[in-house]
Amino acid sequence: MTDIPNRKPETGAFFPRDRSRHPPALTPGYKTSVLRAPQKALLSLDGTLSEITGPVFGHSLLGEFDNDLIHNFAKPGDSAIGERIIVHGRVLDERGRPVPGALLEFWQANAGGRYRHKKESYLAPLDPNFGGCGRTITDDDGAYAFRTIKPGPYPWPNGVNDWRPAHIHFSVFGHGFAQRLITQMYFEGDPMIWKCPIVMTIPDRAAIEQLIAPLDWNNTIPMDARAYKFDIVLRGRRSTLFENRLEGN
Protein backbone atom coordinates (compact mmCIF):
# COMPACT_ATOMS: atom_id res chain seq x y z
CA MET A 1 0.00 0.00 0.00
CA THR A 2 1.63 3.18 -1.15
CA ASP A 3 1.02 6.56 -2.74
CA ILE A 4 -0.53 7.03 -6.11
CA PRO A 5 1.78 9.23 -8.20
CA ASN A 6 1.30 12.93 -8.83
CA ARG A 7 -2.34 13.26 -8.03
CA LYS A 8 -4.20 15.02 -5.28
CA PRO A 9 -6.19 12.43 -3.38
CA GLU A 10 -9.87 12.55 -4.16
CA THR A 11 -12.31 12.39 -1.29
CA GLY A 12 -15.75 12.88 -2.84
CA ALA A 13 -18.46 10.27 -2.45
CA PHE A 14 -19.00 7.99 -5.42
CA PHE A 15 -21.76 8.44 -7.97
CA PRO A 16 -24.66 6.18 -7.07
CA ARG A 17 -24.40 2.82 -8.80
CA ASP A 18 -26.78 2.54 -11.78
CA ARG A 19 -28.19 -0.82 -10.81
CA SER A 20 -30.28 -1.04 -14.00
CA ARG A 21 -27.06 -1.87 -15.86
CA HIS A 22 -25.78 -4.39 -13.34
CA PRO A 23 -27.36 -7.81 -12.99
CA PRO A 24 -30.03 -7.97 -10.27
CA ALA A 25 -29.36 -10.42 -7.44
CA LEU A 26 -32.15 -12.82 -8.42
CA THR A 27 -31.69 -14.19 -11.94
CA PRO A 28 -33.42 -17.62 -12.03
CA GLY A 29 -31.87 -18.54 -15.40
CA TYR A 30 -28.61 -18.69 -13.44
CA LYS A 31 -29.81 -21.24 -10.92
CA THR A 32 -27.31 -20.72 -8.12
CA SER A 33 -28.51 -17.13 -7.72
CA VAL A 34 -31.91 -18.29 -6.47
CA LEU A 35 -30.79 -19.25 -2.95
CA ARG A 36 -27.98 -16.68 -2.82
CA ALA A 37 -29.98 -13.55 -3.66
CA PRO A 38 -31.00 -11.21 -0.83
CA GLN A 39 -34.79 -10.73 -0.87
CA LYS A 40 -34.96 -7.51 1.10
CA ALA A 41 -34.15 -4.07 -0.25
CA LEU A 42 -30.62 -2.75 0.08
CA LEU A 43 -30.08 0.10 2.55
CA SER A 44 -28.78 3.10 0.60
CA LEU A 45 -25.88 4.95 2.15
CA ASP A 46 -24.16 8.01 0.67
CA GLY A 47 -20.47 7.26 1.09
CA THR A 48 -18.83 7.88 4.46
CA LEU A 49 -15.09 7.70 5.03
CA SER A 50 -15.50 3.92 5.29
CA GLU A 51 -16.66 3.73 1.67
CA ILE A 52 -14.69 6.52 -0.03
CA THR A 53 -11.34 5.22 1.22
CA GLY A 54 -9.80 1.96 0.08
CA PRO A 55 -6.53 0.09 -0.15
CA VAL A 56 -4.05 1.07 -2.87
CA PHE A 57 -1.25 -1.29 -3.86
CA GLY A 58 2.25 -0.36 -4.93
CA HIS A 59 4.00 -1.59 -8.06
CA SER A 60 6.56 -3.21 -5.77
CA LEU A 61 3.94 -5.88 -5.12
CA LEU A 62 4.44 -7.27 -8.61
CA GLY A 63 6.80 -10.01 -9.68
CA GLU A 64 8.42 -10.04 -13.11
CA PHE A 65 5.97 -12.54 -14.63
CA ASP A 66 2.80 -11.59 -12.77
CA ASN A 67 1.26 -10.24 -16.00
CA ASP A 68 2.48 -13.07 -18.23
CA LEU A 69 0.22 -16.12 -17.89
CA ILE A 70 1.99 -17.81 -20.80
CA HIS A 71 5.08 -18.15 -18.63
CA ASN A 72 4.29 -17.50 -14.96
CA PHE A 73 3.45 -21.14 -14.24
CA ALA A 74 5.48 -22.76 -17.00
CA LYS A 75 8.63 -24.79 -16.53
CA PRO A 76 11.76 -22.88 -17.56
CA GLY A 77 11.97 -22.79 -21.34
CA ASP A 78 8.35 -23.95 -21.76
CA SER A 79 5.17 -22.01 -22.36
CA ALA A 80 1.43 -22.59 -22.20
CA ILE A 81 -0.38 -24.11 -25.20
CA GLY A 82 -3.06 -22.10 -26.96
CA GLU A 83 -3.76 -18.94 -28.91
CA ARG A 84 -1.27 -16.35 -27.73
CA ILE A 85 -2.98 -13.05 -26.99
CA ILE A 86 -2.32 -9.72 -25.33
CA VAL A 87 -5.16 -8.16 -23.35
CA HIS A 88 -4.74 -4.46 -22.72
CA GLY A 89 -6.79 -1.36 -22.03
CA ARG A 90 -7.33 1.42 -19.57
CA VAL A 91 -9.12 1.73 -16.28
CA LEU A 92 -11.16 4.95 -16.26
CA ASP A 93 -13.80 6.33 -13.98
CA GLU A 94 -17.24 7.48 -15.08
CA ARG A 95 -15.87 11.01 -15.56
CA GLY A 96 -13.43 9.63 -18.12
CA ARG A 97 -10.43 10.18 -15.87
CA PRO A 98 -7.71 7.52 -15.77
CA VAL A 99 -7.48 5.47 -12.58
CA PRO A 100 -3.73 5.03 -11.89
CA GLY A 101 -2.52 2.53 -9.33
CA ALA A 102 -5.53 0.23 -9.81
CA LEU A 103 -4.76 -3.40 -8.98
CA LEU A 104 -6.20 -5.82 -11.54
CA GLU A 105 -6.28 -9.54 -10.88
CA PHE A 106 -7.43 -11.99 -13.54
CA TRP A 107 -8.07 -15.71 -13.78
CA GLN A 108 -9.19 -18.06 -16.51
CA ALA A 109 -9.38 -21.60 -17.85
CA ASN A 110 -6.75 -22.99 -20.19
CA ALA A 111 -7.08 -23.31 -23.98
CA GLY A 112 -9.29 -26.39 -23.55
CA GLY A 113 -11.64 -24.79 -21.04
CA ARG A 114 -10.13 -26.55 -18.01
CA TYR A 115 -9.54 -24.64 -14.75
CA ARG A 116 -6.70 -25.54 -12.40
CA HIS A 117 -8.96 -26.00 -9.37
CA LYS A 118 -9.60 -29.05 -7.22
CA LYS A 119 -13.38 -28.74 -7.52
CA GLU A 120 -13.23 -28.72 -11.32
CA SER A 121 -13.98 -32.10 -12.95
CA TYR A 122 -14.26 -31.30 -16.67
CA LEU A 123 -12.58 -34.07 -18.68
CA ALA A 124 -10.48 -31.68 -20.78
CA PRO A 125 -6.89 -31.99 -19.56
CA LEU A 126 -4.81 -29.55 -17.55
CA ASP A 127 -1.92 -27.84 -19.30
CA PRO A 128 1.16 -28.52 -17.15
CA ASN A 129 2.53 -25.12 -18.16
CA PHE A 130 -0.56 -23.05 -17.40
CA GLY A 131 -1.73 -21.91 -13.97
CA GLY A 132 -4.40 -19.39 -14.93
CA CYS A 133 -3.81 -16.41 -12.64
CA GLY A 134 -2.19 -13.03 -13.22
CA ARG A 135 -2.20 -9.48 -11.93
CA THR A 136 -0.98 -6.02 -12.76
CA ILE A 137 -1.32 -2.40 -11.64
CA THR A 138 -2.35 0.46 -13.93
CA ASP A 139 0.19 3.14 -14.79
CA ASP A 140 -0.25 6.94 -14.53
CA ASP A 141 -2.54 6.89 -17.60
CA GLY A 142 -4.67 4.09 -16.16
CA ALA A 143 -3.24 1.68 -18.76
CA TYR A 144 -2.58 -2.00 -18.22
CA ALA A 145 -1.56 -5.04 -20.27
CA PHE A 146 -1.02 -8.74 -19.80
CA ARG A 147 -0.38 -11.67 -22.05
CA THR A 148 -2.01 -15.04 -21.91
CA ILE A 149 -3.56 -17.75 -24.05
CA LYS A 150 -7.16 -17.44 -25.16
CA PRO A 151 -9.31 -19.55 -22.83
CA GLY A 152 -11.62 -22.21 -24.20
CA PRO A 153 -15.36 -22.47 -23.55
CA TYR A 154 -16.47 -25.00 -20.95
CA PRO A 155 -19.64 -26.80 -19.94
CA TRP A 156 -21.27 -26.24 -16.56
CA PRO A 157 -24.11 -27.85 -14.65
CA ASN A 158 -26.87 -25.25 -14.93
CA GLY A 159 -29.19 -26.16 -17.77
CA VAL A 160 -28.74 -29.61 -19.34
CA ASN A 161 -26.42 -28.28 -22.04
CA ASP A 162 -25.07 -24.93 -20.88
CA TRP A 163 -21.60 -23.78 -21.93
CA ARG A 164 -19.78 -20.65 -20.87
CA PRO A 165 -18.35 -18.52 -23.67
CA ALA A 166 -14.59 -17.99 -23.61
CA HIS A 167 -13.99 -15.48 -20.83
CA ILE A 168 -11.43 -14.00 -18.47
CA HIS A 169 -12.46 -13.02 -14.94
CA PHE A 170 -11.31 -9.59 -13.73
CA SER A 171 -11.13 -8.29 -10.17
CA VAL A 172 -10.55 -4.54 -9.93
CA PHE A 173 -9.64 -2.17 -7.10
CA GLY A 174 -10.05 1.55 -7.61
CA HIS A 175 -9.23 4.04 -4.89
CA GLY A 176 -12.31 3.48 -2.72
CA PHE A 177 -13.75 0.31 -1.26
CA ALA A 178 -17.09 1.22 -2.90
CA GLN A 179 -15.43 0.91 -6.35
CA ARG A 180 -14.60 -2.74 -5.80
CA LEU A 181 -15.70 -4.74 -8.84
CA ILE A 182 -15.52 -8.25 -10.23
CA THR A 183 -16.55 -8.87 -13.81
CA GLN A 184 -15.85 -11.05 -16.86
CA MET A 185 -14.40 -10.16 -20.25
CA TYR A 186 -15.73 -11.86 -23.37
CA PHE A 187 -14.27 -12.02 -26.89
CA GLU A 188 -15.58 -10.27 -30.01
CA GLY A 189 -17.65 -12.47 -32.29
CA ASP A 190 -18.19 -15.38 -29.91
CA PRO A 191 -21.68 -16.74 -30.73
CA MET A 192 -21.93 -18.34 -27.28
CA ILE A 193 -22.08 -14.98 -25.50
CA TRP A 194 -25.76 -14.55 -26.32
CA LYS A 195 -26.69 -18.06 -25.13
CA CYS A 196 -25.07 -17.80 -21.70
CA PRO A 197 -27.33 -17.54 -18.62
CA ILE A 198 -24.59 -15.68 -16.71
CA VAL A 199 -24.14 -13.08 -19.46
CA MET A 200 -27.93 -12.81 -19.65
CA THR A 201 -28.17 -11.88 -15.98
CA ILE A 202 -27.36 -8.37 -17.29
CA PRO A 203 -30.65 -6.83 -18.40
CA ASP A 204 -29.21 -4.18 -20.75
CA ARG A 205 -27.75 -5.16 -24.13
CA ALA A 206 -25.46 -2.14 -24.25
CA ALA A 207 -24.13 -3.10 -20.83
CA ILE A 208 -23.36 -6.63 -22.08
CA GLU A 209 -21.54 -5.16 -25.07
CA GLN A 210 -19.35 -3.23 -22.63
CA LEU A 211 -17.92 -6.64 -21.55
CA ILE A 212 -16.97 -7.76 -25.07
CA ALA A 213 -13.37 -7.00 -26.01
CA PRO A 214 -12.72 -6.22 -29.69
CA LEU A 215 -9.81 -7.68 -31.57
CA ASP A 216 -7.19 -4.91 -31.70
CA TRP A 217 -5.30 -5.35 -34.93
CA ASN A 218 -3.15 -2.26 -34.33
CA ASN A 219 -1.58 -3.79 -31.26
CA THR A 220 -1.28 -7.31 -32.63
CA ILE A 221 2.39 -8.27 -32.73
CA PRO A 222 3.33 -9.92 -36.07
CA MET A 223 4.38 -13.56 -35.78
CA ASP A 224 3.77 -13.48 -32.01
CA ALA A 225 0.40 -12.60 -30.44
CA ARG A 226 -2.95 -11.05 -31.31
CA ALA A 227 -4.32 -8.26 -29.11
CA TYR A 228 -7.72 -7.62 -27.52
CA LYS A 229 -8.61 -4.27 -25.99
CA PHE A 230 -10.69 -4.15 -22.83
CA ASP A 231 -11.36 -0.84 -21.09
CA ILE A 232 -12.86 -0.90 -17.62
CA VAL A 233 -14.95 1.89 -16.12
CA LEU A 234 -15.19 2.30 -12.37
CA ARG A 235 -17.60 4.55 -10.51
CA GLY A 236 -16.92 8.26 -10.72
CA ARG A 237 -16.85 10.43 -7.64
CA ARG A 238 -18.31 13.80 -6.83
CA SER A 239 -16.21 16.89 -6.55
CA THR A 240 -15.91 17.96 -2.94
CA LEU A 241 -16.46 21.64 -3.88
CA PHE A 242 -19.21 23.13 -1.76
CA GLU A 243 -19.45 20.08 0.48
CA ASN A 244 -18.96 20.34 4.19
CA ARG A 245 -15.45 19.48 5.23
CA LEU A 246 -15.23 16.26 7.13
CA GLU A 247 -14.36 16.66 10.77
CA GLY A 248 -10.64 16.95 11.38
CA ASN A 249 -10.01 17.70 7.72
Add this chain to the structure above:
Amino acid sequence: MTQPLDYLKETPSQTAGPYVHIGLTPNGCGIEGVYAGDLGAAMVNDRTLGQRITITGRVLDGTGTPLKDALVEIWQADAEGLYNSPSELRGTADPNFTGWGRSACDGTTGEFRFETVKPGRVPFKDGRKMAPHVSLWIVARGINLGLNTRMYFGDEQAANAEDPVLMRIEHRVRFPTLIAAVDGSACRFDIHLQGEKETVFFDI
Protein backbone atom coordinates in the same frame (compact mmCIF):
# COMPACT_ATOMS: atom_id res chain seq x y z
CA MET B 1 -31.25 20.54 -27.09
CA THR B 2 -28.67 20.64 -24.34
CA GLN B 3 -25.03 19.76 -24.14
CA PRO B 4 -24.57 16.02 -23.82
CA LEU B 5 -24.06 14.73 -20.28
CA ASP B 6 -21.21 12.57 -21.38
CA TYR B 7 -20.42 10.44 -18.36
CA LEU B 8 -19.12 6.97 -19.04
CA LYS B 9 -21.04 4.04 -17.60
CA GLU B 10 -19.62 1.74 -14.96
CA THR B 11 -18.54 -1.67 -16.26
CA PRO B 12 -21.28 -4.12 -15.28
CA SER B 13 -20.57 -6.76 -12.68
CA GLN B 14 -20.52 -10.50 -13.23
CA THR B 15 -20.35 -13.30 -10.69
CA ALA B 16 -16.92 -14.26 -9.35
CA GLY B 17 -17.85 -17.88 -10.09
CA PRO B 18 -16.77 -21.04 -8.26
CA TYR B 19 -13.07 -20.70 -9.14
CA VAL B 20 -12.48 -17.19 -7.81
CA HIS B 21 -9.66 -18.68 -5.70
CA ILE B 22 -7.50 -19.23 -8.79
CA GLY B 23 -7.23 -15.50 -9.22
CA LEU B 24 -7.51 -14.13 -5.69
CA THR B 25 -6.04 -16.81 -3.39
CA PRO B 26 -4.00 -19.00 -5.75
CA ASN B 27 -1.63 -20.35 -3.11
CA GLY B 28 -4.58 -21.39 -0.97
CA CYS B 29 -6.04 -23.41 -3.85
CA GLY B 30 -2.83 -25.16 -4.82
CA ILE B 31 -1.42 -22.83 -7.48
CA GLU B 32 1.94 -22.19 -5.89
CA GLY B 33 5.03 -20.46 -7.17
CA VAL B 34 3.29 -17.70 -9.12
CA TYR B 35 2.98 -15.21 -6.23
CA ALA B 36 5.01 -15.27 -3.02
CA GLY B 37 1.85 -15.31 -0.93
CA ASP B 38 -1.86 -14.66 -1.08
CA LEU B 39 -2.80 -11.00 -0.98
CA GLY B 40 -4.73 -9.88 2.09
CA ALA B 41 -3.74 -12.92 4.18
CA ALA B 42 -1.87 -10.80 6.74
CA MET B 43 -3.30 -7.50 8.01
CA VAL B 44 -1.12 -7.09 11.09
CA ASN B 45 2.50 -7.62 12.11
CA ASP B 46 4.37 -7.65 15.42
CA ARG B 47 4.32 -3.85 15.68
CA THR B 48 0.68 -3.18 14.86
CA LEU B 49 -0.99 -0.98 17.44
CA GLY B 50 -4.30 -1.84 19.06
CA GLN B 51 -6.29 -4.70 20.48
CA ARG B 52 -5.85 -7.93 18.53
CA ILE B 53 -9.10 -9.58 17.52
CA THR B 54 -10.13 -12.52 15.39
CA ILE B 55 -13.18 -12.34 13.16
CA THR B 56 -14.71 -15.63 12.07
CA GLY B 57 -18.00 -16.42 10.43
CA ARG B 58 -19.82 -18.08 7.58
CA VAL B 59 -21.96 -16.99 4.65
CA LEU B 60 -25.26 -18.90 4.61
CA ASP B 61 -27.70 -19.35 1.72
CA GLY B 62 -31.49 -19.35 1.82
CA THR B 63 -31.59 -22.91 3.19
CA GLY B 64 -29.09 -22.13 5.98
CA THR B 65 -26.32 -24.01 4.20
CA PRO B 66 -22.87 -22.40 4.46
CA LEU B 67 -21.28 -21.34 1.17
CA LYS B 68 -18.01 -23.20 0.70
CA ASP B 69 -16.94 -21.20 -2.33
CA ALA B 70 -17.48 -17.61 -1.14
CA LEU B 71 -14.72 -15.07 -0.70
CA VAL B 72 -14.88 -12.22 1.81
CA GLU B 73 -12.85 -9.02 1.92
CA ILE B 74 -12.83 -6.57 4.82
CA TRP B 75 -11.80 -2.92 5.05
CA GLN B 76 -11.48 -1.09 8.33
CA ALA B 77 -9.80 1.76 10.16
CA ASP B 78 -6.81 1.25 12.44
CA ALA B 79 -7.04 1.36 16.23
CA GLU B 80 -7.08 5.18 16.14
CA GLY B 81 -9.86 5.34 13.56
CA LEU B 82 -7.65 6.21 10.56
CA TYR B 83 -7.77 4.47 7.18
CA ASN B 84 -4.60 3.32 5.42
CA SER B 85 -5.68 4.98 2.17
CA PRO B 86 -4.54 7.92 0.00
CA SER B 87 -8.04 9.36 0.48
CA GLU B 88 -7.49 9.57 4.25
CA LEU B 89 -6.70 13.24 4.88
CA ARG B 90 -7.10 13.36 8.68
CA GLY B 91 -3.70 11.91 9.49
CA THR B 92 -1.42 8.97 8.82
CA ALA B 93 -2.71 5.53 9.66
CA ASP B 94 -0.62 2.93 11.51
CA PRO B 95 1.99 1.90 8.89
CA ASN B 96 1.99 -1.60 10.38
CA PHE B 97 -1.66 -2.17 9.63
CA THR B 98 -3.04 -2.64 6.10
CA GLY B 99 -6.71 -2.18 6.97
CA TRP B 100 -7.63 -4.62 4.21
CA GLY B 101 -7.96 -8.40 4.35
CA ARG B 102 -9.15 -11.22 2.14
CA SER B 103 -10.31 -14.68 3.21
CA ALA B 104 -11.66 -17.53 1.12
CA CYS B 105 -14.31 -19.52 2.96
CA ASP B 106 -13.09 -22.97 3.97
CA GLY B 107 -13.95 -25.65 1.41
CA THR B 108 -15.32 -27.96 4.13
CA THR B 109 -16.73 -25.77 6.90
CA GLY B 110 -17.43 -22.59 4.95
CA GLU B 111 -15.67 -20.52 7.59
CA PHE B 112 -13.81 -17.26 6.87
CA ARG B 113 -11.23 -15.87 9.27
CA PHE B 114 -9.39 -12.57 9.80
CA GLU B 115 -6.65 -11.73 12.32
CA THR B 116 -6.91 -7.99 12.79
CA VAL B 117 -7.24 -5.21 15.37
CA LYS B 118 -10.36 -3.61 16.72
CA PRO B 119 -11.02 -0.43 14.70
CA GLY B 120 -11.31 2.99 16.30
CA ARG B 121 -14.31 5.22 15.75
CA VAL B 122 -14.57 7.11 12.45
CA PRO B 123 -16.66 10.26 11.89
CA PHE B 124 -19.86 10.14 9.87
CA LYS B 125 -20.34 12.85 7.21
CA ASP B 126 -21.74 15.33 9.72
CA GLY B 127 -19.01 14.76 12.29
CA ARG B 128 -20.92 12.45 14.62
CA LYS B 129 -18.85 9.38 15.49
CA MET B 130 -19.82 6.08 13.94
CA ALA B 131 -19.49 3.05 16.19
CA PRO B 132 -16.47 0.81 15.56
CA HIS B 133 -17.20 -1.23 12.48
CA VAL B 134 -15.65 -3.33 9.74
CA SER B 135 -16.84 -3.07 6.11
CA LEU B 136 -17.31 -6.40 4.32
CA TRP B 137 -17.61 -7.32 0.64
CA ILE B 138 -18.86 -10.79 -0.28
CA VAL B 139 -18.53 -12.46 -3.67
CA ALA B 140 -19.29 -16.03 -4.76
CA ARG B 141 -20.80 -18.24 -7.40
CA GLY B 142 -24.46 -17.22 -7.62
CA ILE B 143 -23.80 -13.66 -6.40
CA ASN B 144 -24.05 -11.41 -9.46
CA LEU B 145 -22.79 -8.22 -7.82
CA GLY B 146 -20.60 -8.17 -4.69
CA LEU B 147 -22.60 -7.61 -1.50
CA ASN B 148 -21.64 -4.85 0.93
CA THR B 149 -22.38 -4.98 4.62
CA ARG B 150 -20.87 -3.87 7.95
CA MET B 151 -19.97 -5.72 11.10
CA TYR B 152 -20.40 -3.92 14.44
CA PHE B 153 -19.29 -5.20 17.83
CA GLY B 154 -21.64 -6.73 20.40
CA ASP B 155 -19.66 -5.22 23.30
CA GLU B 156 -20.14 -1.63 22.03
CA GLN B 157 -23.77 -1.19 22.92
CA ALA B 158 -23.57 2.52 23.77
CA ALA B 159 -21.69 3.40 20.56
CA ASN B 160 -23.94 1.16 18.46
CA ALA B 161 -27.04 2.87 19.89
CA GLU B 162 -25.88 6.23 18.52
CA ASP B 163 -24.40 5.01 15.25
CA PRO B 164 -25.83 7.15 12.40
CA VAL B 165 -25.84 4.23 9.95
CA LEU B 166 -27.44 1.69 12.27
CA MET B 167 -30.04 4.29 13.18
CA ARG B 168 -31.17 4.38 9.56
CA ILE B 169 -32.37 0.78 9.67
CA GLU B 170 -36.14 1.24 9.74
CA HIS B 171 -36.93 -2.28 10.94
CA ARG B 172 -35.22 -2.49 14.31
CA VAL B 173 -35.69 -6.24 14.29
CA ARG B 174 -32.96 -6.36 11.62
CA PHE B 175 -30.43 -4.40 13.69
CA PRO B 176 -28.89 -7.55 15.28
CA THR B 177 -27.93 -8.93 11.85
CA LEU B 178 -25.01 -6.45 11.79
CA ILE B 179 -23.76 -7.10 15.33
CA ALA B 180 -20.99 -9.65 15.92
CA ALA B 181 -21.01 -11.79 19.05
CA VAL B 182 -17.89 -10.83 20.99
CA ASP B 183 -16.20 -13.19 23.45
CA GLY B 184 -12.88 -11.70 24.60
CA SER B 185 -10.87 -11.20 21.41
CA ALA B 186 -13.07 -13.52 19.36
CA CYS B 187 -15.73 -11.95 17.14
CA ARG B 188 -18.28 -14.18 15.47
CA PHE B 189 -20.27 -12.86 12.51
CA ASP B 190 -22.49 -15.03 10.31
CA ILE B 191 -23.91 -13.52 7.12
CA HIS B 192 -27.36 -14.69 5.98
CA LEU B 193 -27.97 -14.05 2.29
CA GLN B 194 -31.73 -14.46 2.48
CA GLY B 195 -34.62 -15.47 4.69
CA GLU B 196 -35.83 -14.45 8.14
CA LYS B 197 -32.37 -13.60 9.47
CA GLU B 198 -31.26 -11.91 6.25
CA THR B 199 -28.29 -9.61 6.88
CA VAL B 200 -28.74 -5.94 6.04
CA PHE B 201 -26.85 -5.25 2.81
CA PHE B 202 -25.98 -1.75 1.68
CA ASP B 203 -26.08 0.16 -1.58
CA ILE B 204 -23.00 2.22 -0.87
